[in-house]
Amino acid sequence: MLLKSLYSSERFLKIIFGLSLFIVLVMGGMSYQLIRKLSKSFEDVQHTYQVHIELEKLLSALKDAESGKRAFIISNDSTFLEPLLNSESELEGSLERLKFLTKNNPEQQKNIAELKIKIDKNLEIFEKTLDLAQSNKIDSPEFISSFKEGRQTMNSVRFKIMDMTTHENQELGLRKEKSSKTLSNAPMFLYYVLIISLLILLLTYLQISKNLKILKEKNELLETFKESTTQSEIISKHGNWIWHVEDNTFEFSDNLYRLLGEEPQSFEPTLENFIAFAHPDDLDKLTEQVNKMMENEDLPFIHYRIVQKNGTIKHFKAYGKVLIDSDGHRKLLGTTADITDEIENYRLIEERNLELERNNKELASFNYVASHDLQEPLRKIQTFISRLEDKEQANLSDNGKVYIGRIKSSSARMRSLIDDLLQFSRTNKSEEAFEDSNINILLETAKHDLAEIISDKRARISSDSIPSMKVIPFQIKQLFLNLISNSLKYSRENVAPVITISYSQTHIDDLPKVKYSKHNRYHTISVKDNGIGFEQEYAEQIFTLFSRLHNKNEYSGTGIGLSICKKIVDNHHGYITAESKPNQGSTFTVYLPITN
Structure with missing residues (x-):
């Protein structure tokens, strides 16, 4: 019962530890998720900020190019063309960075493609108006038309950039709203998890109390079963033993001592002490079989004799099988039975079989006599009776004729009886x-x-x-x-x-x-x-x-x-x-x- 109690206590501690660890993991997981969401919100804001910067850079480069072009037209100073020359590389860089930043946003990718077309068109108009200005065709209708078209294109680029900025702001707003909702629900969720965890602990406590009660009842049943097993060993003349393979130690049941003619637990349960009871003629065989058992960790059925201290010889039969427990420890569970009565009964059956075989041989001899020796004189009697009827019928008196008839009838019945007995004897054999x-x-x-x-x-x-x-x-x-x-x-x-x-x-x-x-x-x-x-x-x-x-x-x-x-x-x-x-x-x- 002490072992049972310790096992229950250990199991209880394991359950509490497991539940506590589970709660810590749940809380840690929730905290991790919250931190990740906060980090994600920060990343979303930073991402939007970077997109805004790139859009501003792109618009600024276009404005610088536009301003340089106008200054050149007014002053005819070529130094104002430097921003225009640098704007193309800056525009390409900004567009590539915008593509990378919005690679997971199909709508923004579409906007960037449209924006690039507008910028390319705008740059193309820049080049055209610049060429006309350098050719002193500022007053030409073609220059005026291109200049107006360039301004319209610039406005469309500005509007597209404003659309992209507005879209990015809207995306950021949705992310903030979703993140805010999740973050606001998290404390409530953690509270529910805590409540559920406490309920689990309460239910676990109640279940443990119930299990302890059941365990107590089963422990009492085990005690009864143990006593019943002891009585069964005594009645069936067998004893149990356990070999702990790793420790190389043995346990003997009380009745195994009794089978050896000793008091229970009267000597140390060792292999050497047990083999000391072996019959001298079976000692080598038993030792060899035990060595095989130690080597193979298995014991098939073996038969041997032991000699009790009072000189009584007993026939034993033993069997063992390895069992691996939950901790991985190997045990050889063995049973040794006293089969002395079986051996004696077997010998008695053999003697009776020999006697039955002799009787069968005698019956076979009787069948032979009945089928040959008895029928031969009977055939002669019937033959002589037939001759008397044929040759001496006239010389017989009436009484003689009656006697002859009775002898004939009796011999016929005797032949029929012998034939039926032979038939019955033949039918008695079922080995056909x-x-x-x-x-x-x-x-x-x-x-x-x-x-x-x-x-x-x-x-x-x-x-x-x-x-x-x-x-x-x-x-x-x-x-x-x-x-x-x-x-x-x-x-x-x-x-x-x-x-x-x-x-x-x-x-x-x-x-x-x-x-x-x-x-x-x-x-x-x-x-x-x-x-x-x-x-x-x-x-x-x-x-x-x-x-x-x-x-x-x-x-x-x-x-x-x-x-x-x-x-x-x-x-x-x-x-x-x-x-x-x-x-x-x-x-x-x-x-x-x-x-x-």
Whole structure:
């Protein structure tokens, strides 16, 4: 909690400092803007003043030239022509400086262009009148006309200069007005900024108070979580540790000490003290893995053994991952788990697997005996019974004939039982490869195998078109064979069997007695007949091995056929159900998962 409090205080100081710095920056920025505006106003006034000066210089040069020309005409003294000779260069210089000063003012640039045309024209008239004066043609009409034209041109130049001066004054006035408005609004803006800053500080204070309250609550939750984590470590038999990479120091959780058989924090959490518990046979391996961890700053899953002080050997599994905090410090967060029970359970499973493998081998031997050794004497019994019937029938008494009949019936049932057991054993193996199969072809093959009995009973079988599925072909054929054979066997006397095979799809939510499945939809194949049926209470019992609902003298069979169906459906991760009523037929429904 102390660390939390310090962190909150530091964060609070950072926020206050940041807000204060922000306010200072805002005020400084505003002051800078005001100074810039004042400086700009001064520059605007100076600019206008310079434009006025240049315009005055330009007008003065023209006046000097005009005065010199008139003095020369009156006195015929050539010294009065010096201002006229110097005025051209002065006029050119003034015009260039005016262009530079008004380069950002398109209207003034236009005025300067017009002014230059007027000045050029004026200078041209100067030259003309001067030539006439030097030729003593002062009284000529041409001189008088040019002299008047020169005066008019001079007046137009003066008016243009006055227009430019007036325009410059107007620009200066607009700039002053804008600057004055901005400068007058600045104090109010600064006041608003100050008020907003104070509101931000107030809101920050309120938020900090709220955060402190939340932080206190979360701190309490963290304390609860810490205690819960400690209990979780004890229950799950694991401990946590931290390696501070830069400082090369370690932290061990209390339960890591307990896993070593020691009291919490009973020794200094160093690498050397921990490795001291390593099993001698695993010491080199553990040391090598720790060195790799120090070098790569990473620890993948490692397994090793430790020896507690009381001599108990424990199996450990450890894992670590680097974490870089907000200050850039690297830590390796590690977890060490006691997997001794897992190792023991794994060994127990291995022993049971070996036992199961032995049982499977014994079952395979039984299958071999059932398919060869048992059937061979049974075939001989049936052969000798057949010979007795053929050759000794006349010599047998009535009781002997009855006994022979019973022996023949029993041997036939025994052969059927052995065949069904072999079939069930074969179906019990689900490792056959699944493959995309045409279910309609498998159904037709099963019907073909039963063609003789179907014909004898004059049965009618109809079926929907069934889409291809990923199945074990042999087993699905056997499924159809057993279901159709069951319907034929338990048909009503003197009633031709009618068997209907239909197809649909069913959602998992609509499957009976199924609450969870990794598949959402199922192929649904129903086999419905009009046979003798049975009571619904036996709907699950009939799928049990050797289960029979009728006397063996009434109906033949071993009670294995529907068990084979159940096993085939289980091998395909599906379900099979039965619905029936006495003398109203039965419906067997097979649900096979739809896989992508």
